[in-house]
Amino acid sequence: MAFDPGSLRFDANGLIPAIAQDHASGEVLMMAWMNAEAVARTLQTGRVTYWSRSRQAFWIKGESSGHVQRLIEMRIDCDRDCLLVLVDQQGPACHTNRRSCFYTALRGGEEVEIMAPMV
Amino acid sequence: MAFDPGSLRFDANGLIPAIAQDHASGEVLMMAWMNAEAVARTLQTGRVTYWSRSRQAFWIKGESSGHVQRLIEMRIDCDRDCLLVLVDQQGPACHTNRRSCFYTALRGGEEVEIMAPMV
Numbered sequence: 001m002a003f004d005p006g007s008l009r010f011d012a013n014g015l016i017p018a019i020a021q022d023h024a025s026g027e028v029l030m031m032a033w034m035n036a037e038a039v040a041r042t043l044q045t046g047r048v049t050y051w052s053r054s055r056q057a058f059w060i061k062g063e064s065s066g067h068v069q070r071l072i073e074m075r076i077d078c079d080r081d082c083l084l085v086l087v088d089q090q091g092p093a094c095h096t097n098r099r100s101c102f103y104t105a106l107r108g109g110e111e112v113e114i115m116a117p118m119v
Numbered sequence: 120m121a122f123d124p125g126s127l128r129f130d131a132n133g134l135i136p137a138i139a140q141d142h143a144s145g146e147v148l149m150m151a152w153m154n155a156e157a158v159a160r161t162l163q164t165g166r167v168t169y170w171s172r173s174r175q176a177f178w179i180k181g182e183s184s185g186h187v188q189r190l191i192e193m194r195i196d197c198d199r200d201c202l203l204v205l206v207d208q209q210g211p212a213c214h215t216n217r218r219s220c221f222y223t224a225l226r227g228g229e230e231v232e233i234m235a236p237m238v
Contacts, residue, residue: 001230019138019147019212022229026145028138031201043225076230077220078213082150084221101196106162111120111195 005039007031009081010062015051020061020093022036023072029093030101032059034083046071048085067108092118123159126198134170135202139180139212142191142205148212149180149220153202160195165190167204186210213236 010016015033022029032050034042041049045060048069052059062068077084094101096117103115109116117118129135134152139192141148151169153161157177160168164179167188170177174207181187189207196203213220 003225003230017136017150019150021147024197028140028147028203031138031196031216032138043228060192074225075221075233076223077150078215078217078222078223079220082220096197098197101198101201102194104195104196106193109121109162111122111233114194 003035003043003045005036007080008036008059008076008083009079010036013053016055016081018048018083018085020069020085020087020089021047022089024088024099027100028102029069029087029089029099039083042071042085043074048087061093062090065091068095069093073097124155125164126199127155127158127195127202128198129155130200132172134172135200137167137169137202137204139167139188139204139206139208141208142200143207146219147221148188148206148208148218151180155176158202160192162193167206180212181209184210184214186212188212 014035018034020029035051038051044092048061050059068090075084083086098115105114107114133154137153138150139148154170156169157170167180169178187209191205194203219233224231225234
C-alpha cells in the first residue's frame with residue numbers, strides 16, 4: 001500500500017512522536033516530534049527532519065551542529081500514532097554531546113549518569 | 120540524586136511517553152504513556168505499568184494477556200520529558216501478537232509488513 005503521511009494519527013497539535021534508533025547498534029538515541037510535512041520531508045530527503053515545538057519550525061537534525069541523522073528506514077506502529085526511524089547518526093544525537101539523550105539511569109532509587117559527552 | 124517521579128516533565132494531560140526496548144536484543148517493542156503514579160508503580164513493582172489513555176486507567180502490561188514486561192532499567196532523557204524502559208518481554212509486546220508494534224516499514228514508498236504474529 002502506497003504510504004500517505006496524512007494517514008498517520010497525529011495528536012491535537014498535529015504531531016506524532018518519532019523514536020530515533022541507531023540502525024547498526026540498536027541504541028535508542030532520542031525522541032522528538034514530526035508533523036505530516038516533516039514526515040514527508042524526511043522520506044523525500046533522507047535527512048531526518050523533526051518539528052521543533054520550542055521554535056515552532058522544521059528542525060533538520062544536524063543542520064547547525066553537523067550531527068546529521070541519515071534515514072535508513074521509517075517504521076510505523078500498530079496504532080499509526082508513533083514512528084520509529086532507524087538512522088545513521090553522525091556523532092552525538094543529544095544536544096549535550098552525548099551519543100544518546102537517555103544517559104540518565106535509575107539505579108537503586110538514584111539517578112546515575114551512564115554516558116559521558118563524546119566531545 | 121534520589122529520583123522523584125514528580126521531577127519529570129509531563130504534558131498537559133500529565134503524561135510522559137515511555138519507549139519499551141528489549142534489554143537483550145535492543146529491539147524497540149512499543150511506545151505508551153505513563154503518569155507520575157505509573158512511573159512510581161513501575162519502579163516499585165518491577166512490572167511495567169502504563170496509563171491507558173483510551174481506558175483512562177492503569178495498564179499493567181501483560182495483566183490480561185500474560186505478555187508481561189519486567190522492568191530491567193528505567194532511563195530518563197536530557198529534557199526529562201521521555202522515558203526509555205529496558206524490559207524483559209514475555210512473548211509479543213503488540214496486541215496484534217507481534218513481537219513489536221513497529222512491524223510496518225516504509226520501503227520504496229510502500230507500506231511493508233516485516234513481522235508476523237508470534238502465535
